[in-house]
Amino acid sequence: MKQAFLVFIGGGLGSILRYSISKSCNSFFQNFFLGTFLANIIGCLLIGLILGISLKQNILSTNQTLLLTTGFCGGFTTFSTFAFEGQSLLKNGDITSFALYTTISIAIGVLAVVFGIWLSKII
Numbered sequence: 001m002k003q004a005f006l007v008f009i010g011g012g013l014g015s016i017l018r019y020s021i022s023k024s025c026n027s028f029f030q031n032f033f034l035g036t037f038l039a040n041i042i043g044c045l046l047i048g049l050i051l052g053i054s055l056k057q058n059i060l061s062t063n064q065t066l067l068l069t070t071g072f073c074g075g076f077t078t079f080s081t082f083a084f085e086g087q088s089l090l091k092n093g094d095i096t097s098f099a100l101y102t103t104i105s106i107a108i109g110v111l112a113v114v115f116g117i118w119l120s121k122i123i
Contacts, residue, residue: 006063010071014043018076031097033085036078037105043077044109048116056120 022035050068054060060068082105089098 003063003066006067007071007074010067010073011075014072014075014077018078022081031089031094032101033082036081036085037101040077040079040082040105041108041112043073044112045116046076047073048113048118049120050116052117052120053123 018035018039021039022033025035025038026033028034047069050060050065050073054065086098086102089095089101
């Protein structure tokens with residue numbers, strides 16, 4: 001029960017932060033959802049960094065790792081919103097923006113995780 005509560009708290013905090021970022025950033029560019037993109041990339045970097053530090057230095061307990069990764073990063077990042085926004089670009093016939101948004105999000109997301117893990121090794 002304690003672990004479920006930690007995921008709940010972390011997820012709530014991550015969701016509130018993602019909502020704030022999306023609310024303030026999504027209106028900057030037409031046909032590119034900057035807020036969702038930033039939340040997903042920052043979340044990828046954080047999860048790589050947190051898991052890398054946790055594995056390397058063993059300074060986080062299992063519960064702390066669960067709170068930060070499954071909870072916070074899980075609530076902060078959003079695949080469902082990313083998929084919905086991609087679908088809306090397709091629905092509007094904007095194939096170029098869809099391809100760019102999807103490719104950049106996935107590629108930079110994976111690179112952010114790798115970079116986070118690399119950062120954890122030099123910290």
